[in-house]
Amino acid sequence: MGKGLGFIILNVFAALLLIGCSGEQDNDGQIDSGQYLEAKEAAWAYVNEQGWDDNAEEDWRSAEVTEVVASHRYELFEDAYAGKEVLRIQFHDPENVIAGTPAILMDSDTNKVIGYIPGE
Template identity: 50%
Template sequence: MNKVIISILCALFLIAGCSNNQDDMNAINNDGYDDVRESAWDFLNDKGWDDRIQENWQSANVTKTIADNSYELLDNDYEGKEVLLVSFEDKENLVLGTSPILMDPNTNKVIGYMPSE
């Protein structure tokens, strides 16, 4: 009888743990930035800069920032304006990786990136 109860409890813990992971992934996918992430990923592929980042573009971090002279802007009209910054995970979980990509929040077009050494 004790084995049955322990088995049921273990199954419940596994189910609860999996549902939390699914909730986390749903939160990432429901933030409305999938098109931005995909456009940034396509830009990295086109430039050949995707060799050091993980291929799961869906988990890229998207934040808002102000475009300034610390970024390599492809269009200087964005300087001083709020834009989106897309950062991808490094394959080896190092600080190094690829440069974060700046995106226009309305058109999802790449407007710049942070230069790396």
């Protein structure tokens, strides 16, 4: 009976571990953005340069960072990035904004702006 009980406890523990780990990745690809301050800062500089900062909240550090696969439906500056995984940086807009701030696409290795997604 001791081996049977141990086997059941081990299986329950393994199931709980799997369930707990699977919940960590349910953020639509959102990643720990605290490590991407340089990318956020470069993206914010680009937003300012383009004059798109009028609608965005000024706290650029709170921008959401996600990993996406670049495609031709985005405004890419170089076609070579199509099909590659890049960072998407989305700044927060205040409520009741007609046109949102475009999301900025960044090369995660160089923190170079490679394109954008027009705001909605």
